[in-house]
Structures are given as C-alpha cells and as structure tokens.
Amino acid sequence: MDAAFEKRLITKIEPMYKNGREGDWDHILRTVDLCRYLMAHENGDPGIVLPAAYLHDLGWAIVDYADFNAATPGVKTKTTSFLKHMEQGAILAGKILKELSYGEAETREIQSIIKIHDLPEKIFKMNKINATLVVEADRLDRYGKTGIRRFKTMFGKEKISGPYWEEAKKMRREGLGTWFITPTARLLAKKLATEMGLFD
Numbered sequence: 557m558d559a560a561f562e563k564r565l566i567t568k569i570e571p572m573y574k575n576g577r578e579g580d581w582d583h584i585l586r587t588v589d590l591c592r593y594l595m596a597h598e599n600g601d602p603g604i605v606l607p608a609a610y611l612h613d614l615g616w617a618i619v620d621y622a623d624f625n626a627a628t629p630g631v632k633t634k635t636t637s638f639l640k641h642m643e644q645g646a647i648l649a650g651k652i653l654k655e656l657s658y659g660e661a662e663t664r665e666i667q668s669i670i671k672i673h674d675l676p677e678k679i680f681k682m683n684k685i686n687a688t689l690v691v692e693a694d695r696l697d698r699y700g701k702t703g704i705r706r707f708k709t710m711f712g713k714e715k716i717s718g719p720y721w722e723e724a725k726k727m728r729r730e731g732l733g734t735w736f737i738t739p740t741a742r743l744l745a746k747k748l749a750t751e752m753g754l755f756d
C-alpha cells in the first residue's frame with residue numbers, strides 16, 4: 557500500500573468512522589500500527605493487511621448497535637448487529653476500494669477477511685497469514701492500558717468494575733489461548749494482559 561493510496565483511503569473513511577461508534581477511529585489507528593508491528597516480525601502482505609485493518613470496523617458506522625451495547629460481554633457475539641457489522645462492512649469496503657481503483661483480487665481478499673474478522677476460529681481455519689494478522693492486531697487492542705480506555709469509551713466508565721468487567725476480563729484471559737497464533741502476537745498479548753492487571 558503506497559503512501560498516496562493510504563492518504564486517499566484515510567480521507568474517505570476518517571469522517572465515516574468519526575460519525576460512527578465512539579472511539580472507533582482511534583482503535584483503527586492503533587490496529588494499523590499493531591499490524592505494522594506484527595508484519596515487522598511475521599510475514600504478511602501490507603497491500604492486504606493494512607487496508608483490511610483500516611476498513612474492518614466500518615460496518616459499525618452503518619448498523620444500529622444498540623443490541624450489542626446492551627448485551628453482556630459473553631453474549632455480544634449473539635447479537636444481530638455483531639453479524640451485520642461484518643457483512644455490511646465487507647460490502648462497504650468493496651465499494652470504497654472500487655472507488656479508489658484498488659486491485660480486484662486484493663479487494664476480494666480484504667472483503668473475505670472483514671466478513672468474518674470477529675470470528676477468530678474461522679479466520680485461523682483459512683490458514684492465511686494476512687487474515688491472521690488483522691485479527692490478532694484487532695484483538696491485541698483489547699489489552700493493555702489502551703484496552704481499558706477503549707472499553708470505558710465503548711461501554712461506559714461504570715462498566716470497568718463489577719460482574720460486567722469480571723466477565724470481560726475472563727474472556728480476555730481465555731482469549732490469550734484462542735485469539736493469537738503467531739509467536740509475535742502471543743508474546744505481546746501476554747505482556748499487555750499483565751500490564752492491564754488481568755492476572756491480579
């Protein structure tokens with residue numbers, strides 16, 4: 557992905573994210589940075605991984621996510637908007653990449669990742685490093701001090717204690733074993749988990 561394309565992509569999507577879910581644009585920028593870090597140590601095609609990272613959550617800007625926010629952490633994946641944000645996000649990503657004249661094969665690969673990006677087990681079954689790195693970077697942003705800040709922005713400051721947070725913490729502890737497969741992501745996830753107090 558060249559710098560000129562990246563700039564045009566950002567110009568298009570930054571306002572869309574900023575009109576969407578609170579905190580999502582900052583999450584996107586961190587996810588892109590995490591992808592760059594992972595690619596410095598693992599293989600992966602920046603022409604796929606980076607646009608996919610930039611576009612992966614755009615679906616949240618066009619679906620009603622009230623049901624997702626109302627659900628407790630363990631059942632968020634059962635909500636309608638959870639599935640819709642991936643489906644709609646993949647379609648929207650296709651449109652945007654077409655407008656930017658991005659390669660057709662590349663666009664299809666990016667869409668195939670976005671369509672299931674919140675289902676790590678399905679992504680890992682694809683056995684494709686590009687898809688793996690996007691999902692790992694996205695999940696890494698649930699950890700560390702920034703992971704705590706993002707959680708508060710998304711669900712409210714009051715959710716950072718009590719049973720809601722305990723459930724979220726448990727998912728993150730379990731996620732260490734199921735959300736990461738490259739050695740680089742595994743190591744970083746463990747470090748960030750410790751930093752955010754997951755084992756205290």
Ligand SMILES: [Fe+2]
Nearest residue numbers: 583612613694
């Ligand atoms: Fe994300």
